[in-house]
Amino acid sequence: MSPDDARQVDEVVTVSGRRISAEKFVFACGPWLPKIFPRLLGERIHPTRQEVFYFGAPGGDGRFRAPAMPIWIDFNEEAYGLPDLDGRGVKIAIDRHGPPFDPDNGDRVASSEGLSEARACLARRLPSLKDAPLLESRVCQYENTSNGDFLIDRHPDFENVWLVGGGSGHGFKHGPAVAEYVAARIEGSDKGIEPRFSLESKKSTRERAVY
16 A cells, blocks of 8 residues: 555554544654554564673773773674773673563563673673672663664555664664654655665564674
């Protein structure tokens, strides 16, 4: 169905019963996007559980703070790390896709297995920190598309509804550029359209091409 043939949405109703009217609607709901549009996106966006850990560096040791320590990523070991920023500790995370995750009901306590793997990575890359104390851990989620590219496209059935998501672990750092791209599409500009962001390009099988 082309945009000229598609219907218009006049309002949306929240689960609490609130009615929201607008000329255009943008759904940028992260891992909740496939839950809001299950038939359309349930097999195209897959939220996964991702664990991150922060380890304490010795007091007064500047080797593990920026700019002495850079951000790094190792695609072979599927891990990345950040220096100690604002005293929060050195961040270590495994970057491969984790198990399926429900953003409403998923367990947000990091696992002992995840901690062991992060410590092993820390020992390989920063052996001076192999016994560093754990300061903080978090369970986040990626909302992965089939290939790792963003989803930024019009809903196929509603001319004034836009779907924005599929951050696939790298959406946040592209936020300003994504916002400009989305605004241009909503305003009707055809300049710089990227086919990789289309709904059509998102398949039900996952073949991660973008990290």
